[in-house]
Amino acid sequence: MENFTKRIFCTEKSWGLLLLRFSLVWIFIGSGLKKVFGIWGGPGLSGFAGFLDKIGVAPSSFFAPLVGWSEVICGALLLLGLFSRLASVVVVIIMAVAIVKVHPTDFNYPGVVLISALVLLNLGSGSFSIDRLIARK
Secondary structure, eight states, X not given: OHHHHHHHHSOHHHHHHHHHHHXXXXXXHHHHHHHHHOOTTOOHHHHHHHHXXXXXXXXXXXXXXXXXXXXXXXXXXXXXXXXXXXXHHHHHHHHHHHHHHTOSSOOHHHHHHHHHHHHHHHHOSOSSSHHHHHHHO
């Protein structure tokens, strides 16, 4: 039993994936809540829709709640380690659009987030996840 526990819960990869997931959780839940509810100085849905209009993303009344809620929901899924690969695909799409439409000349931040999501897409959510529990059964 000790060897099993050590093998599953004490790998550097598992801890690294957990930290990577939590960093994306921090970014996406916070960003999504700002967009959806306007907390922490965020624009709220109407302000975010106005921003989308300004950068040419239409229909903004559709995309503002879609992006905001996607960030909140995918952040929560990554927190739990549930459907992490699916959540990572959504994060990759959001960040790719952000690079093209919002940060075309200075894409360091969204680029790192995109690459982080690609790592989770490739490796999965690790041992500390509901995905792992589901896969074991």
